[in-house]
Amino acid sequence: MNIKRRNPNFEMLRILSMLFIIANHCILNVATPEYQAQQVKGFNFILTDILYQAVYVAVNCYVLISGYFLVGNNKCNLNFHKVMKLWSVVFFYSVSIYAICVLGLKLQPLALKDIVHVLLPIHYDLYWFITQYMALFLISPFLIKAANCMSRESYRNLLIISFFIVSILQLSGLKGGFSLLWFIFLFMFAGYIRIYNPRHFIKKHPLASYITMTCILAFISIVGGYHQSQLSIVSYLGFYNGPFIFVSSISLFYVFKEMKTLKENNWIVKATFFFAPACFGIYLIHEHPYLKDYLWENVLNLALSLHEVNVLFVLFISIVLFIVCALIEKMRIFMFKLIQIDNGIAFISNKMVDFYSNIKKLWQNR
Numbered sequence: 464m465n466i467k468r469r470n471p472n473f474e475m476l477r478i479l480s481m482l483f484i485i486a487n488h489c490i491l492n493v494a495t496p497e498y499q500a501q502q503v504k505g506f507n508f509i510l511t512d513i514l515y516q517a518v519y520v521a522v523n524c525y526v527l528i529s530g531y532f533l534v535g536n537n538k539c540n541l542n543f544h545k546v547m548k549l550w551s552v553v554f555f556y557s558v559s560i561y562a563i564c565v566l567g568l569k570l571q572p573l574a575l576k577d578i579v580h581v582l583l584p585i586h587y588d589l590y591w592f593i594t595q596y597m598a599l600f601l602i603s604p605f606l607i608k609a610a611n612c613m614s615r616e617s618y619r620n621l622l623i624i625s626f627f628i629v630s631i632l633q634l635s636g637l638k639g640g641f642s643l644l645w646f647i648f649l650f651m652f653a654g655y656i657r658i659y660n661p662r663h664f665i666k667k668h669p670l671a672s673y674i675t676m677t678c679i680l681a682f683i684s685i686v687g688g689y690h691q692s693q694l695s696i697v698s699y700l701g702f703y704n705g706p707f708i709f710v711s712s713i714s715l716f717y718v719f720k721e722m723k724t725l726k727e728n729n730w731i732v733k734a735t736f737f738f739a740p741a742c743f744g745i746y747l748i749h750e751h752p753y754l755k756d757y758l759w760e761n762v763l764n765l766a767l768s769l770h771e772v773n774v775l776f777v778l779f780i781s782i783v784l785f786i787v788c789a790l791i792e793k794m795r796i797f798m799f800k801l802i803q804i805d806n807g808i809a810f811i812s813n814k815m816v817d818f819y820s821n822i823k824k825l826w827q828n829r
Contacts, residue, residue: 471732473528474739476719480528481742483521485749486781490515492759493766493777509685510774516680516701516711520673522592523703523712526599526646530653531716539608543819544812546600549743550585551808553593555795556747557584564753571753581753589752591641599646606647610654618655625651630706633699640703648704653716665710669717676711738785744792749784 490511561581564570571577580587588594610618625648629637637645655661665672680701687695700707725732749758762780766772799805 469532469739470724471727471735472719472722472724473531474735475731476524476716477528477739477742478735480521480524481745482781482785483518483524484746485784486514486518486777487521488750488755488759489762489777489780489784490518492755493763493772493780507773509681511772511777512685513677513681514774514777516684517677519701519703519708520712520715523640523649523709524716525592526596526649527653527712527716529596529599529603530650531657531720533603534607534610534650534654535657536607539604539611541601541604543815544809546597547808547812547815548805549597549600551799551804552744552795553584553590553747554582556744556751557581557589560748560751561753564751564757568757570757577753590747590750592746595641595643595646598643599650602647603650606650607654610651610658615659618651618659622648622652622655626709630704630709633702633704637704640705640708645704649712652713656716656720665714666717666721669714669721673711673714673718676707676714680707680711738789740796741789741792744795745785745788748788748791 558581561577565573565577580589584590585594585597613621628634629645629648633639636642683700684695699705702708727733749755765780766776769776
C-alpha cells in the first residue's frame, strides 16, 4: 500500500512509537543501575522513571497498527511480495552492518558462527521483534479470515478468554509479552476495534487513560526501586503483556485514532509521510546486535562527559538517532530502487505465488 494513502494519524503513531523504542533502549543502556546510583536521583530519577513507563507501550502499538489495518483490508491471501520485501531489508542490514562492525570498526573477529547467524537473521532471532512479527504476518491471513467470519459475541468472548490467559494469568511461555501468542492477541484485539468500533471509557478519554496508567506504573516502580536508585519495569503489571501496560497501549492507540486528521498539505503530515516509511529500517539499524553495544557505549561516554542523565538528554539522543537512522534508511530505499532490487523482489515473489498456486491445485486434485 502506498504510504500516502494511509491515515496520517497512525503514521504519526508509528513515528512516535519508534522514538519511544529508541528512548526505551537509551534508558536501558545509558541509565544503568551503577550509573543511576551516582547520578539519577531525586526529581530527575522520578522523571526518568515516568518516561521509562510511558515509552514501554511502543512495541504493543506497532502490533496494534498492523492488526487494525490488515484486518480492515479483509484480504485473506498471503502477500508474498511484502514478505520478500521485509525479508530483503532485514537481510541487507543484518549482513551490511555486521560487515561494517567486523571489517570497518574492528569490533570483533570474523567468525563462521556469526556469519551463519547474520545470513539467517530471522531463523536465529537476530532481532526478536522481527522474528515474531514475521511469523505473525505469515499467519495473518488465517487470523483475518477468523476475525471476519466470527460473530461479534464469539469474537468478544475469544478476546476475553485470551486476555485472561495471556495478560492476567501470564503463562510462562509468554516471556513477558515477547512471544508470538501475545502478538496474535494484540492483532486480533485491533481487528475487533476496526470491525466493530466499540464504545468504552478508554475511547472517550484516551489521553487521560494513558497518563493515568503511566503514572500508576511509575509510582509502583519508584516506590519499589527508589531506595536502590534503579529504574525498572513493574514485572506483572508493566511487561508488554501486563494488564496495565496493555491498557496504556490501547489508550495511546486511541489518542491517535480519535484525533482529528490533518490535511495532507499540512507540514506535519508531509514530515510524517517522509519519516514513517523509514521506521522499519530505523529499528534494524540501531538495534543490530553487533552494533548496539558499541552505539550505547559511546552514548554513555557522552552522558558521563555531561555528568548527568536526564529526560532531556534521553529525548535529545532519541531524536538524533531517529533522524540519522531515518536518513540512512532513505538512502537504502533509494539505492534499492536505483539498482532495481525491488523489481527483482517482485519477480521472485510472483514466482513464489505461481509455485504456491500449483502446489495448491495439486493438493486439491488428490
